[in-house]
Amino acid sequence: MKGARGGGGTCRRTVRGYTERIISTVTTMGRTLSLLARLPRFEDDGITHRRDCECVRCDAGYRPTEHERAAARRRQVEQKAREQAAREATRRKERERMKLAVVDVFVDEQVRAANDQVQALRDARDRAAADERLAQLWQLRRAGLSLPEAIDEVERRAAGGTRD
Numbered sequence: 001m002k003g004a005r006g007g008g009g010t011c012r013r014t015v016r017g018y019t020e021r022i023i024s025t026v027t028t029m030g031r032t033l034s035l036l037a038r039l040p041r042f043e044d045d046g047i048t049h050r051r052d053c054e055c056v057r058c059d060a061g062y063r064p065t066e067h068e069r070a071a072a073r074r075r076q077v078e079q080k081a082r083e084q085a086a087r088e089a090t091r092r093k094e095r096e097r098m099k100l101a102v103v104d105v106f107v108d109e110q111v112r113a114a115n116d117q118v119q120a121l122r123d124a125r126d127r128a129a130a131d132e133r134l135a136q137l138w139q140l141r142r143a144g145l146s147l148p149e150a151i152d153e154v155e156r157r158a159a160g161g162t163r164d
């Protein structure tokens with residue numbers, strides 16, 4: 001029994017504790033809500049208080065004048081124009097960089113194509129020379145020269161050809 005009463009007492013104290021905490025929380029929330037309701041409302045610039053703003057400052061009569069509103073709007077327009085110009089400059093630079101990169105790639109491709117062409121011409125020339133030597137060898141063999149003799153003759157002619 002003693003234990004149970006003790007438990008009951010603890011329970012009542014706990015309930016009172018909870019209740020006090022709930023009341024305190026609700027009160028705080030109420031204050032927070034009323035504070036929220038009186039938070040400043042801003043124009044798009046995030047600085048100028050709106051005409052329907054009910055914050056403490058505006059209630060106290062420190063609303064922005066029409067002149068201040070006009071100045072704030074002008075500042076915002078100017079700021080937006082500056083940001084727009086900066087974005088355009090960035091885009092322009094990016095486009096120029098891209099153009100240069102494209103030119104680089106184009107030049108690289110032209111150089112590679114020219115190299116390939118030169119190589120193909122060299123290969124064709126080498127093939128033609130080899131064909132020519134084979135033809136000569138065949139001709140000399142048919143004329144009755146032995147293979148070593150024919151090879152010597154072809155090499156002699158080729159050596160003479162390079163001297164020209």
Ligand SMILES: [Zn+2]
Nearest residue numbers: 049053055058
């Ligand atoms: Zn205000």
